[in-house]
Amino acid sequence: MTHRQYDSTGVASIYIEVRPSPPKDLIKSIINQLSQSVNPNPNGKWSRAVDVGCGSGQATFLLADYFDQVIGYDISEPQLQIANQRNQFNNVTFKISSGEGIPLEDNSVQLITVCEALHFFDIEKFNRKVDSLLNSGGLFVTIGYYPVPKLTQIDKPDLNLDHIGQSIDNLMQTWQEHGFPVKVFADMINTKYRCINLPFEKVCHEETFKTTSRRSADYIIDLINSLGTSEKFREKFPEKESSIMNQILNQLHDTFGTKDLSSIQLDVTFEYFIICFRK
Incomplete structure (x- = not known):
């Protein structure tokens, strides 16, 4: 059964502002893999x-x-x-469906990607759907990044900020202990999905992709709030959530020496990996 984590309008509006997009060299690596087994159409593009x-x-x-x-x-x-x-693309459309129930004809797709979402699916059912949709030689590619980025303060590049990431990890563990499986999902990503069995031929596993953006330090709070479990935990345990977030906020104030987190500039780096499977 697909897990619902991002149904909230509030979370969706934060998500688009703070979550990264995969780097272009990652996409080029996927396309290079696809070109080795499926030829593009005369216009130089693949069909779907x-x-x-x-x-x-x-x-x-x-x-x-x-x-x-x-x-x-x-x-x-x-x-x-x-x-x-x-x-802004005429050839891109969006539709509602679970991963396990995509309503397309068999053998009609050359590439299926899942970015930072495979851990939400019923893997056995999803594998069957992937197998039915892909053309012979088509690729299934899972893309992932650990949701806790590497942080570097611009004017103090030698300052160790690893404890901030540890606080976010601890928060996810608290969510886990209160019935929300987010830490299990994060651990799946951190182990590069080695715990998930996929019945396809693995043709690549790359972990060399990074994307970095310049953000103010209050981005850290927004990043936490972009995790779907954050809102669900707040609704069910409001006092505990408020206490934990105040602790994290005070930690940030102490770390950066100011309550004005918008005045502190950070480089925020997410490290991506891809695993490519060929039908």
Whole structure:
């Protein structure tokens, strides 16, 4: 059963502002793998790509230059509303569906991608759907990044900020202990999905992709709030959530020596990996 984590309009609006998009060299690596087993059409593009668990289109739009048709599927209406608002491509569409129930004909897709979402799916059912949709030689690619980035303060590059990431990890552990499986999902990503069995031929596993953006330090709070469990935990345990977030906020004030977190500039780096499987 697909887990619902991002159905909230509030979370979706934060998500688009703070979550990264995969770097372009990552997409080029995927396309290079695809070209080794499936030839493009005479126009230089492949016919169809599907991005499952597409969210607000972070990875979906990056496929537009390589395919005649790109379809992003997600179960969150708020995420898809934002994706449609951002869409500037005639060959990209977004539709509601679970990963296990995509309503396309068999053998009609050359590339299926899942970015930062595979851990939410019923893997056995999803594997069957992938197998039915892909053409012979087509690729299934899972893309991931650990949701806690590396932080570097611009004017103090030698300052160790690892304790901030540890606080976010501890918060996810607290969510886990209160019935929300987010830490289990994060651990799946951290181990590069080695705990998930996929019945396809693995043709690549790369971990060399990074994306860095300049952010103010209050981004850290927004990043936490972009995790779907954050809002669900707040609704069920408001006092505990308030206490934990105040502790994290005080930690940030102490670390940066100011309560004005918007005045502190950080480089925020997410490290991506891809695993490519060929049918």
